[in-house]
Amino acid sequence: MKEKIKKWIECFVEEYQKRPDILAKWGQPLAQFAQADHPYIQNLPALIPGHQLPQEVLPGAVSILVYYIPFTRELARTNQGKEELASAQWARTYEETNAMFRDLNEQLSAWLGEKGVRAAVPEASSTFDQKALMSGWSHRHFAWAAGLGTFGMNNMLITRQGCCGRFFSLVTDLEVETDVPVQGEYCLYKQDQSCGVCMEYCPAQALSPQGYDRQSCYKILQKNAQVHTGYGSSYVSADKVTPNSPGSDVCGKCVANAPCAFRGFGPERKRENVCC
Ligand code: SF4
Ligand code: SF4
Helix, strand or coil, X not given: CHHHHXXXXXXXXXXXCCCCXXXXXXXXXXXXXXXXXXXXXXXXXXXXXXXXXXXXXXXXXXXXXXXXXXXXXXXXXXXXXXXXXXXXXXXXXXXXXXXXXXXXXXXXXXXHHHCCCCEECCHHHHECECCCCECCCCHHHHHHHCCCEEECXXXXXXXXXXXXXXXXXXXXXCCCXXXXXXXXXXXXXXXXXXXXXXXXXXXXXXXXXXXXXXXXXXXXXXXXXXHCCCCCCCCECCCCCCECCCXXXXXXXXXXXXXCCCCCCCCCCXXXXXXX
């Protein structure tokens, strides 16, 4: 079943990007499962105030399907450099990806339902608390528990295919062999401080060895949202209706410029072919 689900997601993305009304292209998706009662997941409300548990989203939850859809190197190139604002292509692809997620999750849930598997997506996945600057549903933390990668200095989860892409997660009651968190680090700075590109390119100086300054980062996202107003706005406030922004809350300089954009640095740490 696990392989069938991965294949289903791959086929969906391949077909979706043929649509004439979108410009986005995506790479090969990754999909893995986390155990719903994994101690790391059960501890998320303590780590992130207001974070929901899988069992609150789907009574009887057993596993969480987490998938990663990579962007392309061509898209990353449009957003490289030290300009303060993101490229228009980046903003458009961000919104088109979020729109695709809605269709994908709906159709995947229906397909799973035909096979007797229940699946649910929490409302919190599309809301964002503008005061706390946190979501009540962190796809990236589920991705960590599902063994998809490790956190980098850029506050992204770096997979074996990099961090230039987007994650999504669905709670299911599927009894499946779940994956385990990655041992070690895919981020070069966390390995031996031999990188720091994401910190160097952040226009808000929001990244440093001391951590991630979400207030400074959000100011840049808001600046982008004032400019990139033509592609929609993916997130709504806690009232679940009002859009958070007039446009796209994007930036992505810390992934588009990063050597870990399209690969994770495993133990072998080879740096060839890292340029995006
Ligand atoms: S750019 Fe370098 S320091 Fe930043 S997350 Fe990637 S590997 Fe780590
Ligand atoms: S998204 Fe932009 S502002 Fe936020 S941490 Fe990354 S580079 Fe900095």
